Amino acid sequence: MRKLWVFIALLLLANICFSQSFYAIRKDRALILTAGTGTSTYLGDLANDGDYFDAKGNLNFGLQYYFTPRISVRAEVAWFRLAGSDIKAGHPDRVGRNLTFQSNNYELNATGMINLFENGNRYYRRPAYNFYAFGGIGLTYFNPTAEYLGKKYVLQPLQTEGVSYSRVTPAIPLGIGFRLRMGPNLNIALESGYRIVFTDYLDDVSTVYPATYSSPESELLSIRGATYAVPGYIRGNPDKKDAYIIYQVKFEYYLPWDLGGKGSGRIYSKKRSSFYRYNKKGGFKR
Numbered sequence: 001m002r003k004l005w006v007f008i009a010l011l012l013l014a015n016i017c018f019s020q021s022f023y024a025i026r027k028d029r030a031l032i033l034t035a036g037t038g039t040s041t042y043l044g045d046l047a048n049d050g051d052y053f054d055a056k057g058n059l060n061f062g063l064q065y066y067f068t069p070r071i072s073v074r075a076e077v078a079w080f081r082l083a084g085s086d087i088k089a090g091h092p093d094r095v096g097r098n099l100t101f102q103s104n105n106y107e108l109n110a111t112g113m114i115n116l117f118e119n120g121n122r123y124y125r126r127p128a129y130n131f132y133a134f135g136g137i138g139l140t141y142f143n144p145t146a147e148y149l150g151k152k153y154v155l156q157p158l159q160t161e162g163v164s165y166s167r168v169t170p171a172i173p174l175g176i177g178f179r180l181r182m183g184p185n186l187n188i189a190l191e192s193g194y195r196i197v198f199t200d201y202l203d204d205v206s207t208v209y210p211a212t213y214s215s216p217e218s219e220l221l222s223i224r225g226a227t228y229a230v231p232g233y234i235r236g237n238p239d240k241k242d243a244y245i246i247y248q249v250k251f252e253y254y255l256p257w258d259l260g261g262k263g264s265g266r267i268y269s270k271k272r273s274s275f276y277r278y279n280k281k282g283g284f285k286r
Contacts (some may be wrong), residue, residue: 029123029185029254031066036191038248045205045236046084046099049126058246069118071111074134078107082142082244084203097235098224101144101155101203107195109138109173123254131178132219138171140197144204146221153221155204159224160237162210169199181254187252195244202244256272 017139040054061180062076062249083102086094113134119126175193182188200206211231225227 001198002160022183026181029256031255031257032072033119033253033255034060034062034067034074034104034250035063035248036060036189036190036248038246039078040203041242041245041247042082042084042242044084044203044242046086046101046198046203048084048089049069051084053247054083058248060246060248060250064113066119066123069120070115072113072115073110074113075110076108076168076245078245080105080107080244082202085256086113086266087195096228099144099235100224101205103144103202104142104276105143107138107171107173109136109171111136111138111173115206123221126181128181129179131176133174133176135174135192138173138195139168140171140195141168142202143167144202146204148221148224153217155221156201158218158221159214160204160206160211160218162212162214163201163207165199169197171198172196175246187250189250189252190249191246191250193246193248195243195246197242200236200238200241203236207236209233209235228236257268 011058034161037057037059038056040056041051041054042056043051058080060078062074062075064072064074067071081102081104085099086097087100103226111134116131117127146153146155156165157281173193175191178186178189179189179191193225209222209231211230213222222235229235
């Protein structure tokens with residue numbers, strides 16, 4: 001987290017310095033470096049009411065490219081944390097179940113984005129603010145763990161429900177955002193993204209208590225002291241897949257490249273003359 005804030009500070013400083021001489025050197029830019037941080041919220045069998053803004057951290061880096069003044073694509077890699085617990089559920093069955101998990105997760109995604117307002121014919125003529133929406137595809141790696149009697153266990157190998165599942169799942173990111181222009185080359189954005197995933201095991205909880213366990217540790221982490229944990233008794237809800245939400249503050253920096261296709265790529269070595277100039281004989285002319 002400290003390295004991210006150092007990176008953001010250097011980015012802001014570079015933007016301020018560059019802005020001082022912006023009209024001396026200009027080049028069209030369509031490729032954008034993005035970096036963000038915020039909170040991650042888990043939605044599943046171990047979530048509790050009011051967890052929609054659960055403060056679990058995330059970090060995000062990516063590249064974005066504009067194909068048109070309104071439409072762009074973005075590729076990102078992200079780290080985020082998820083957690084859930086029965087302890088504060090407030091329902092006797094949930095408290096008795098006594099399950100808990102936390103995990104460090106990684107996501108790789110590619111999304112298409114559309115702005116509400118078009119950018120100008122040059123990137124630095126973009127609107128002062130904009131709204132946008134995005135959707136795409138991705139892959140999420142998750143690894144649920146739990147602590148019991150002071151020891152940390154990785155849950156997936158234990159097969160606490162007698163089920164072997166993959167720790168990689170496809171994901172569909174969907175979301176909206178609001179963007180502010182902070183300078184010629186820098187934006188700041190507030191973004192909310194919902195992730196549809198194709199697994200019910202982000203939390204290692206989905207179906208029922210099994211008839212047999214693969215090891216004493218598997219039984220220990222599956223039952224967690226529940227007196228009603230007989231084979232076949234409901235442990236989770238398989239009819240509703242897990243999901244998560246990522247809220248972020250993002251910084252978007254326009255890199256000094258246009259990939260050869262966005263604009264002329266011309267660099268101006270001196271300040272442009274004004275649109276009109278004064279002629280002693282004819283007054284103001286173009």
